[in-house]
Amino acid sequence: MAELNIRERQAGDVTILDLEGKITIGEGSVSLRSAIRRLIEEGKKKILLNLAGVGYVDSSGIGELVSSYTTIQREGGQLKLLKLTQKIKDLLTITKLLTVFDVYDDEAEALNSFK
Numbered sequence: 001m002a003e004l005n006i007r008e009r010q011a012g013d014v015t016i017l018d019l020e021g022k023i024t025i026g027e028g029s030v031s032l033r034s035a036i037r038r039l040i041e042e043g044k045k046k047i048l049l050n051l052a053g054v055g056y057v058d059s060s061g062i063g064e065l066v067s068s069y070t071t072i073q074r075e076g077g078q079l080k081l082l083k084l085t086q087k088i089k090d091l092l093t094i095t096k097l098l099t100v101f102d103v104y105d106d107e108a109e110a111l112n113s114f115k
Contacts, residue, residue: 003021003022003023003024003026003027003028003031004019004020004021004022004023004027004028004031004032004054005019005020005021005053005089006018006019006020006031006032006035007020008035011025011048011111012111013046013114014047014048014111014114015039015044015046015047015048016048016050016082016107017035017047017048017049017050018050018052018053019032019049019050019054020053020054020109021052021053021054021055022023022036022054022055022056022058022061022105023054023056023057023058023060023061023064023065024056024057024058024060024061025058025059025060025061026060028061028064029060029061029063029064029103032061032064032065032068033064033067033068036071036072036079038066039113040071040072040075040076040077044078045072045075045076045077045078046078046103046114047068047072047077047078047079048049048078048079048080048081048082048107048110048111048114049065049080049081049082050069050082050083050107051081051082051083051085051088052082052083052085054088055085055087056087057088057091058096061097062091062092062097065097065101066097066100069100078102078103078114078115079101080101080102080103080110080113081102081103081104081112082103082104082105082107082110083104083105085105085108088105
């Protein structure tokens with residue numbers, strides 16, 4: 001079984017990726033990168049990552065989140081984070097990345113924030 005399971009759903013023009021598992025070096029990072037790349041190729045540039053089911057992110061996973069964010073920004077899109085666990089919120093705070101990402105606890109609020 002893969003370290004990271006990704007379920008995709010649409011809410012209007014926003015693509016929500018429900019992530020479950022770990023975003024770590026190897027499988028998890030590659031799975032996320034592939035999913036983001038495919039969405040961009042399909043012209044989907046408003047992406048909400050639901051991290052409620054993600055229990056662990058290592059430095060490679062953090063790098064993949066940042067890479068995904070910059071790739072989407074470069075394409076004129078937006079990537080936002082939803083429902084961070086306390087552990088991931090702490091990690092993003094320590095790495096000063098919490099200020100880079102738009103982070104939401106409420107899905108409806110997150111969806112309304114997309115332009």
